[in-house]
Amino acid sequence: MMWQLVNLGLFLTVTGLFVYCFAIAVYHRYLYLRLGKPSDFRERSKERFVEFLVEVFGQKKLLKDPRSGLMHLVIFYGFIILQFGALDLIVKGLAKGRHLPLPAYEQFGLLQEITAMLILLAMAYGAYRRYGEKLARLKRGWKPSLVIFFIYSLMITVLFSLGFERLWLGLEPAGYAPISSLIAAAFTGISQPSAAFFFYLFWWLHLLILLSFLVYVPQSKHFHIITAPINLWLGRSEPIGRLRKLDLEDEEAESFGAGKIEDFSQKQMLDFYACVECGRCTNVCPAANTGKALSPMHLITKLRDHLQEKGAAMTGKSPYVPSFAFSAAGAHALQLQSEAELSQPTWSEGNGITHITPTMDWHKAAWTIQNKSPEEMALIGEVMTEEEIWACTTCRNCEDQCPVGNEHVDKIIDLRRHLILMEGRMPQEGQRAMMNIERQGNPWGLSRSDRANWTGEVEGVSVPTVQENPEFEYLFFVGSMGSYDQRSRKISKAFVRLLHEARVSFAILGNEERNSGDTPRRLGNELVFQQLCLENIETFRKYDVRKIVTACPHTFNTLKNEYPDFGLENVNVLHHTQLLEQLVGEGRLTPRHSVNERITYHDSCYLGRYNNIYEEPRAVLRAIPGVELVEMERNRENGMCCGAGGGLMWMEETSGKRVNVARTEQALDVNPSMISSACPYCLTMLEDGTKLKEVDEAVKAKDIAEILELSVFGSGNASRQ
Numbered sequence: 001m002m003w004q005l006v007n008l009g010l011f012l013t014v015t016g017l018f019v020y021c022f023a024i025a026v027y028h029r030y031l032y033l034r035l036g037k038p039s040d041f042r043e044r045s046k047e048r049f050v051e052f053l054v055e056v057f058g059q060k061k062l063l064k065d066p067r068s069g070l071m072h073l074v075i076f077y078g079f080i081i082l083q084f085g086a087l088d089l090i091v092k093g094l095a096k097g098r099h100l101p102l103p104a105y106e107q108f109g110l111l112q113e114i115t116a117m118l119i120l121l122a123m124a125y126g127a128y129r130r131y132g133e134k135l136a137r138l139k140r141g142w143k144p145s146l147v148i149f150f151i152y153s154l155m156i157t158v159l160f161s162l163g164f165e166r167l168w169l170g171l172e173p174a175g176y177a178p179i180s181s182l183i184a185a186a187f188t189g190i191s192q193p194s195a196a197f198f199f200y201l202f203w204w205l206h207l208l209i210l211l212s213f214l215v216y217v218p219q220s221k222h223f224h225i226i227t228a229p230i231n232l233w234l235g236r237s238e239p240i241g242r243l244r245k246l247d248l249e250d251e252e253a254e255s256f257g258a259g260k261i262e263d264f265s266q267k268q269m270l271d272f273y274a275c276v277e278c279g280r281c282t283n284v285c286p287a288a289n290t291g292k293a294l295s296p297m298h299l300i301t302k303l304r305d306h307l308q309e310k311g312a313a314m315t316g317k318s319p320y321v322p323s324f325a326f327s328a329a330g331a332h333a334l335q336l337q338s339e340a341e342l343s344q345p346t347w348s349e350g351n352g353i354t355h356i357t358p359t360m361d362w363h364k365a366a367w368t369i370q371n372k373s374p375e376e377m378a379l380i381g382e383v384m385t386e387e388e389i390w391a392c393t394t395c396r397n398c399e400d401q402c403p404v405g406n407e408h409v410d411k412i413i414d415l416r417r418h419l420i421l422m423e424g425r426m427p428q429e430g431q432r433a434m435m436n437i438e439r440q441g442n443p444w445g446l447s448r449s450d451r452a453n454w455t456g457e458v459e460g461v462s463v464p465t466v467q468e469n470p471e472f473e474y475l476f477f478v479g480s481m482g483s484y485d486q487r488s489r490k491i492s493k494a495f496v497r498l499l500h501e502a503r504v505s506f507a508i509l510g511n512e513e514r515n516s517g518d519t520p521r522r523l524g525n526e527l528v529f530q531q532l533c534l535e536n537i538e539t540f541r542k543y544d545v546r547k548i549v550t551a552c553p554h555t556f557n558t559l560k561n562e563y564p565d566f567g568l569e570n571v572n573v574l575h576h577t578q579l580l581e582q583l584v585g586e587g588r589l590t591p592r593h594s595v596n597e598r599i600t601y602h603d604s605c606y607l608g609r610y611n612n613i614y615e616e617p618r619a620v621l622r623a624i625p626g627v628e629l630v631e632m633e634r635n636r637e638n639g640m641c642c643g644a645g646g647g648l649m650w651m652e653e654t655s656g657k658r659v660n661v662a663r664t665e666q667a668l669d670v671n672p673s674m675i676s677s678a679c680p681y682c683l684t685m686l687e688d689g690t691k692l693k694e695v696d697e698a699v700k701a702k703d704i705a706e707i708l709e710l711s712v713f714g715s716g717n718a719s720r721q
Contacts, residue, residue, distance in 0.1 A: 007200075008094055011207070018211035021321040025218040026226070028319055029273060032311030039234075039267040048237055055232050061403035064638070065280070068129065074122040075151075078115045082158070085112035086210065089161060093203040106176040113162070113179040116155045123151050136357050137279025137297075147222060150213045157206035159183060164202060167195035219320055224276045228404040231274035234267060235405045240396065241561040241610035243413055246526045257417030257524065260379050261307050268411055272304035274404040281398035281408060282356055284634075286641040286663075287391040289354035291347030291656025294391035296398035296408045298363040299384070303411070305332040305367075306383045309374040331374040333382045335366045344387060344655035353665045354640075358656075380415060389415045390427055393659065394522050394646035395605040400637055416524030430523055433650035438528055441515045442480040443650050452510040454482075454489040461500045465510040466543045472507035474499075474579070475543070477550040477559065480515050481680035487687065488680035491551050494709040495576055501712060502588040504579075506549070512539055518554040521562070523647035533558075533566050540571065551576040551705065553606035553679045554645070560611070575607060577678045577704050581616040584623050584708075591711035594626030599707070600672040601629065602663065602686060603639035604679035617678045617704050624711040630670045640666060644681035664689025668699065675701045 054060045059076065063069035088100045088108075102108050127148050130138045138144070163183025165171070167190060173181040187195075217225055246256055258264050281296035282288045288295045308319045309331040345362035372382070380386065392412045399407055419425045426434070436445035455463035466472065476499070482492040499506050517532035540548075548571060550556050560573035583589040599621060607613045614636050621629050634640045643659025653659065664686055667675045675690070677683045683703055690696040 021215045025321045028317040031315045033269045035262045036266040036269045039265045071122045078119040081115045110176040137283040153209045157202045161202040164199040221277045223273050227274040232405040239561040241557040245565045256421045258414040259418040271406040275300040280401040284397040286659045288356045288359040291358050292391040294388040313375050330369050330371045333370045347656040393641045395641035420524040429651040451483045458493045464507045466507045469507040473505040474547045474549045475545045479552040479555045491703040494705040502583045516555040516558045518558040547572045549574045553604040557606045577617040581619045591624045593711050593714040596626040597674040598628045599674045602677045642682040642685035644685050660685035660689045678704045
């Protein structure tokens with residue numbers, strides 16, 4: 001009896017101490033989150049609730065990689081199951097062998113033992129992927145090894161506790177307890193007091209390891225166990241392609257964008273703690289895959305480190321428990337030994353079309369603890385380099401892969417907004433394009449009055465303006481690329497020929513059209529975007545526009561998802577592939593001529609990941625006789641960016657491999673005779689890629705509208721190329 005009271009007292013004391021330490025670690029991080037700008041945590045919709053269940057309990061994102069997804073599924077559900085076993089084991093130690101009064105207790109015991117073994121196997125496979133296969137996206141070191149130790153120790157101590165329990169209580173071997181029976185058999189012959197001693201030894205080891213792991217969780221990447229479900233629940237409810245609106249008339253605003261860590265919202269800061277450091281985001285990032293400094297995973301982890309260190313300095317609350325054991329001078333910062341050394345990773349062509357190793361190695365070497373005050377550190381310069389900020393193509397493949405719902409692109413846009421709006425800094429080519437858009441409404445600086453000149457090149461087809469056809473059904477919003485760029489004008493001409501053939505009533509704004517504002521907004525110039533947006537909306541209202549169709553996914557996304565924030569209402573916005581698929585399906589367009597080509601289709605990020613339009617372009621291609629449609633390895637949701645998004649169409653790549661060349665090589669891997677796209681930016685990048693690979697004579701790049709035009713009218717009657 002005395003031993004049970006002593007054991008209970010020790011249990012309550014130790015458990016209370018560790019739970020207190022856990023609560024302190026969580027509370028201090030909560031205080032750091034409070035430093036951010038308040039977030040509007042709106043009520044989740046029913047649809048969002050279903051998605052939440054699928055992502056958390058269905059592990060939807062993790063299963064994009066089936067092998068690691070299955071491994072994590074075993075560990076996730078294994079730990080849920082073992083919580084009941086841990087409670088039962090605690091009762092056994094406190095109640096001298098008595099257990100929870102559960103129905104089917106023997107079957108419950110069998111489930112516990114099988115689950116423990118499955119977790120051991122899953123963790124062994126996880127260790128093999130990290131240290132055997134040495135997957136480039138996974139970090140290696142003492143921290144990942146520590147969690148392997150924790151989980152292995154937990155499983156082994158619970159199994160040995162159960163094994164010695166059988167010897168202590170004199171239980172016979174049983175089929176419902178195969179592992180513990182084997183352990184008991186291995187120690188047959190020891191006395192009952194010795195068995196009791198070893199039971200309590202492993203019982204206490206299990207308890208101490210479990211409680212140590214509990215305290216470690218909030219102080220490591222495993223804080224995601226708690227924060228990831230919260231982050232997923234509070235995920236965006238608005239369209240993926242909509243950036244946060246800035247109130248530029250707010251007289252109380254001290255700055256715009258993110259110039260210091262406190263400028264991020266509390267929801268954005270929650271992302272930092274939800275990150276599991278799985279590297280899936282970096283593994284698909286076009287910048288990281290081609291030797292640029294940007295790594296979405298390191299974006300999050302660097303901001304998290306800086307938040308913790310600056311938060312500790314501002315609140316006086318250490319992020320570590322016990323604090324004395326982890327006290328260290330200085331803070332994490334980029335290694336500024338020399339500008340040349342810091343600027344970019346070193347790229348080599350030795351590892352295939354794409355690889356992330358140079359970027360991963362650069363971050364490991366550059367992000368170090370230095371003798372600096374976190375309160376005095378510059379967010380842009382000492383935490384994030386400008387090279388990283390401008391390398392993002394805003395493709396959102398990182399977010400599509402992230403299993404915990406982190407939103408990387410919005411943070412980068414906020415950093416750009418600060419650079420542009422507050423400091424007036426951006427790469428020279430971007431400045432030139434921005435200035436041209438402000439002055440002439442297009443990135444080239446060509447005359448505003450030349451916007452409709454392309455219409456005179458369409459043979460035999462009238463392209464009416466809204467004045468000439470006031471009863472139009474569709475407004476064809478041509479966009480700057482379709483109006484000025486010589487290559488993209490061919491898409492505009494092919495599309496209007498198809499509209500005319502299908503007897504669609506349409507019109508264009510002509511010289512009244514303005515740039516959609518996508519480029520300024522993605523580059524961070526919210527002021528120019530809002531000016532263009534409001535001008536276009538006023539024009540739409542003037543002509544009572546109800547349906548808009550455009551051939552540019554960037555324009556499509558901006559009009560459809562972002563203009564409503566500024567007053568665009570009751571307007572149906574379509575991409576040209578959606579309308580073409582509809583017209584073919586209704587029989588208003590008949591692809592009668594064979595196009596004998598082996599075609600691979602490149603998914604535009606702003607059409608696919610942003611707006612979930614994958615099938616319509618492929619449906620058009622499949623409707624064309626003679627077409628053999630083949631898919632690249634990276635397609636649909638995981639299609640790789642062409643490199644032009646986020647305003648990078650107008651900037652030069654100065655490091656690593658060109659993104660468009662990498663994407664072109666991926667297309668060429670399936671031996672196409674033609675590469676198709678549904679975006680003028682993508683088409684330009686892929687066509688440049690075929691020229692750089694010197695295959696442009698054998699492999700042509702064409703828009704969906706151009707290929708359909710070939711089939712509807714025949715190659716002899718298609719627009720001149």
